[in-house]
Amino acid sequence: MEKNNTDYSRRAFLRASALAGGGLMIHFSSLASLVLPKNGEAVVSEQWSELNGYIKITPDNLIKLICPNPEFGQNVMTSLPMIVAEELDVDWKQVVVEMGPHDNVKLGSQFTGGSNSMRMYWRPLREAGATARQMLMQAAAQSWEVVLEDLTTKAGIIYHEKSGKKGSYGEFASKAAGIAVPKGVKFKAVKDFSVVRSSRKNVEGAKIISGKPLFGLDYTHPGMQIAMIQHPPAFGMKLKSFDASQALKMPGIKDVFSMKLYEDGFEQGGFDVRSFNELLVVVGKTTWEVMNARKKLVVEWMPAGDTKNTVGGRGGKREVVVPGELEDTDAQHTKMREYAAKPAQQLRKDGDPETAFKNAAQIIERTYTAPFLAHNCMEPMNFFAHVTAEKALLVGPLQAPGWTEPTLMKVLNLPADKIEIQMTRMGGGFGRRAYGHYLVEAALISRKVKAPVKLIYTREDDTTYGIYRPMYTATYRAALDADKKLIGFHLKGGGIPEHAVHANRFPAGAIDNYLAEGWQIASNITVGAFRAPGSNFAAAAEQSFLDELAEAMGKDPIDFRLELLKRAKDKPVGRNNDYNADRYAAVLQLVKEKSDWNGADHGKYSRGVAAYFCHSSYAAHVVDMVIRDGQPYVERVFSAVDCGIVINPDAAANMVQGAVVDGIGNSLYGGLTHKAGVVEESNFHKYRIIRMHEAPKKIEVTFVQNEIDPTGLGEPPFPPVFGAVASALYKATGKRFYQQPFLLTRPGLPSA
Numbered sequence: 001m002e003k004n005n006t007d008y009s010r011r012a013f014l015r016a017s018a019l020a021g022g023g024l025m026i027h028f029s030s031l032a033s034l035v036l037p038k039n040g041e042a043v044v045s046e047q048w049s050e051l052n053g054y055i056k057i058t059p060d061n062l063i064k065l066i067c068p069n070p071e072f073g074q075n076v077m078t079s080l081p082m083i084v085a086e087e088l089d090v091d092w093k094q095v096v097v098e099m100g101p102h103d104n105v106k107l108g109s110q111f112t113g114g115s116n117s118m119r120m121y122w123r124p125l126r127e128a129g130a131t132a133r134q135m136l137m138q139a140a141a142q143s144w145e146v147v148l149e150d151l152t153t154k155a156g157i158i159y160h161e162k163s164g165k166k167g168s169y170g171e172f173a174s175k176a177a178g179i180a181v182p183k184g185v186k187f188k189a190v191k192d193f194s195v196v197r198s199s200r201k202n203v204e205g206a207k208i209i210s211g212k213p214l215f216g217l218d219y220t221h222p223g224m225q226i227a228m229i230q231h232p233p234a235f236g237m238k239l240k241s242f243d244a245s246q247a248l249k250m251p252g253i254k255d256v257f258s259m260k261l262y263e264d265g266f267e268q269g270g271f272d273v274r275s276f277n278e279l280l281v282v283v284g285k286t287t288w289e290v291m292n293a294r295k296k297l298v299v300e301w302m303p304a305g306d307t308k309n310t311v312g313g314r315g316g317k318r319e320v321v322v323p324g325e326l327e328d329t330d331a332q333h334t335k336m337r338e339y340a341a342k343p344a345q346q347l348r349k350d351g352d353p354e355t356a357f358k359n360a361a362q363i364i365e366r367t368y369t370a371p372f373l374a375h376n377c378m379e380p381m382n383f384f385a386h387v388t389a390e391k392a393l394l395v396g397p398l399q400a401p402g403w404t405e406p407t408l409m410k411v412l413n414l415p416a417d418k419i420e421i422q423m424t425r426m427g428g429g430f431g432r433r434a435y436g437h438y439l440v441e442a443a444l445i446s447r448k449v450k451a452p453v454k455l456i457y458t459r460e461d462d463t464t465y466g467i468y469r470p471m472y473t474a475t476y477r478a479a480l481d482a483d484k485k486l487i488g489f490h491l492k493g494g495g496i497p498e499h500a501v502h503a504n505r506f507p508a509g510a511i512d513n514y515l516a517e518g519w520q521i522a523s524n525i526t527v528g529a530f531r532a533p534g535s536n537f538a539a540a541a542e543q544s545f546l547d548e549l550a551e552a553m554g555k556d557p558i559d560f561r562l563e564l565l566k567r568a569k570d571k572p573v574g575r576n577n578d579y580n581a582d583r584y585a586a587v588l589q590l591v592k593e594k595s596d597w598n599g600a601d602h603g604k605y606s607r608g609v610a611a612y613f614c615h616s617s618y619a620a621h622v623v624d625m626v627i628r629d630g631q632p633y634v635e636r637v638f639s640a641v642d643c644g645i646v647i648n649p650d651a652a653a654n655m656v657q658g659a660v661v662d663g664i665g666n667s668l669y670g671g672l673t674h675k676a677g678v679v680e681e682s683n684f685h686k687y688r689i690i691r692m693h694e695a696p697k698k699i700e701v702t703f704v705q706n707e708i709d710p711t712g713l714g715e716p717p718f719p720p721v722f723g724a725v726a727s728a729l730y731k732a733t734g735k736r737f738y739q740q741p742f743l744l745t746r747p748g749l750p751s752a
Helices: 076-088 117-144 169-176 205-209 287-294 329-340 353-358 401-412 437-449 459-465 535-552 557-570 581-594 649-668 719-733
Strands: 024-027 054-057 063-067 095-099 151-154 157-160 165-168 225-230 237-243 253-260 278-284 298-303 307-311 318-322 345-350 362-370 382-387 392-396 419-423 453-456 471-480 486-496 514-520 606-614 617-628 631-642 698-703
Touching: 054 117, 054 169, 063 076, 076 095, 076 117, 117 151, 117 157, 117 165, 117 169, 157 169, 165 169, 225 287, 225 437, 237 253, 237 278, 253 287, 253 437, 278 287, 278 437, 329 362, 329 471, 329 486, 353 471, 353 486, 362 535, 382 437, 392 401, 392 437, 401 419, 401 437, 437 453, 471 535, 486 535, 535 557, 535 606, 535 649, 535 719, 557 581, 557 606, 581 606, 581 617, 581 631, 581 698, 606 719, 617 649, 617 719, 631 649, 631 719, 649 698, 649 719
Parallel strands: 063 095, 225 453, 392 419, 486 514, 631 698
Antiparallel strands: 024 054, 054 063, 151 157, 157 165, 225 278, 237 298, 253 278, 307 318, 345 514, 362 471, 382 392, 382 453, 471 486, 606 617, 617 631
């Protein structure tokens, strides 16, 4: 039994109970500042939600758990409640799960992203379940006049073996509500888990396959109108004038107007990213009518010129200048080459890399590039808003309600308790829905037209609006001595508008003479988090280079990585290495074993391997590729992952498989280009994504078994896919690939 030494205080724990039909309702938190009502009365609310877990027990022993985190397919609505159910000691069949609304005062940000859900909530949710269980047992002990230590629980039933008494949680829920919150409750030992570490079906699976209205686009409201935005056709342009006379004559159209998202001088938060500030809005009765009316708008655009944004957050308030030029992909590549030749910011230096390169018998240098990437969520951006002078109701798909609420408070001039945000299931996120500009747009439109409004982006709106994965480049150099021993390593990376250099990650710490540098170029093309931000490119370039370096040194690519990791473990260089060499090596060894890496029967495949650490977890892939009709296809993938304790094995495997398919598609085909600021790939007829027949026929996922607290899983399996695909392509074609996407499928993209 694991002892929980958390010191519960009113800033670390809230118990709010409601005697509703004899039931018990308990809120738990050790992440938010929560207090009991001043009058000591029980709280009864239809808005109950809890960042760290929510439990309601009815007299007939029904257990309702509310998931605090937004759901976009990563299955947190199942996995997070499983943690509570484990420590509460209930039968999963008794559990009903619901998605909770946002409550920033009680619950914090409820952020889904950065592979944080399991890592952040593991202990708080265990506290929630274990504390509730303890209170129920205390209630039973008092009722039966027995010693608490003589009680046991199983599947939502309390037992007193000495007397033969037993009773359900529901029978003692009311009495438990009046018991003081216990401190230092004990957690289950991992070996005793019966819910966690066993696979459970998606709690919304039946609703999904039967087409129930779960998503933001499904949401309806009495009197709801539809709004769409006509944004400038190019980055670096803004609205000059418009004529809406013909659009207003179209059936069902209510209004056409321009508006500013943020007023001049507005201090943006870190996630208040938006591409265009002045927007042209069409409001009408139906989506089809609004889409047709937009075509009748006569709009004149003009150059935006350089603009200044006031940005707050980390580092304090600062002015950021956004250039107004109309950017071209070819010019962007030229500019990146120019910047790459200039001095850059030193991010880490070990030993004397300059001397190592000066004395090298051989220097290997390779440059890698990657384009902007669109998130391509299958459900385009949308949000419902009903804003009045007194309050605001907002409903839709959002990854970070807690980060958007402060912005809403400022632009609507409403306090937090007058803003209600309800989160629907998301049809994809990948970082795109962490930026709540579309929610703010919906709120301002609703306030303007004095009616409930659903803002909808078309696919073209979504793809051309921005918030992309940045454009990257990196040059890797390795110095070898006469014996082909690695004596120096140099990484210099840049990007538009940011670089992807993680200076303290592998192979830093494994090489005596090491240098990492970074640079970046300002741009008006807006970027943001994209599945495993920065890491998705860093891993692709790094792992591709290590593969080529291993070949030059005459070493097996897995063995070469393991040698470096052994050095990082036995005699590490530097003190800021942010990875665990043992765990890193373990996934490589596991994938080597599971793929039968050197087995003779794999001769029909071109095999590539890569491994990477990010978001506190480790992942490795072996990719098996074949050439059919002159085209490469990934036939099989073997994946090994160390993310600590796996809550829901089937769901975890599904997430890794999804990351693999996503990584293959983006590495081979993904890319966004610009011409005079205009996005050239406005929809899927030009933006190439992986097809179903191109997905691997087999993706075998194996998890390292340990008792380490859960770490990230949504992001970590994604980055190493790129490098493994590049390695397999080399084996299949005899040609190294340095520019993404690796397969030239559309005009305008650089060739390999």
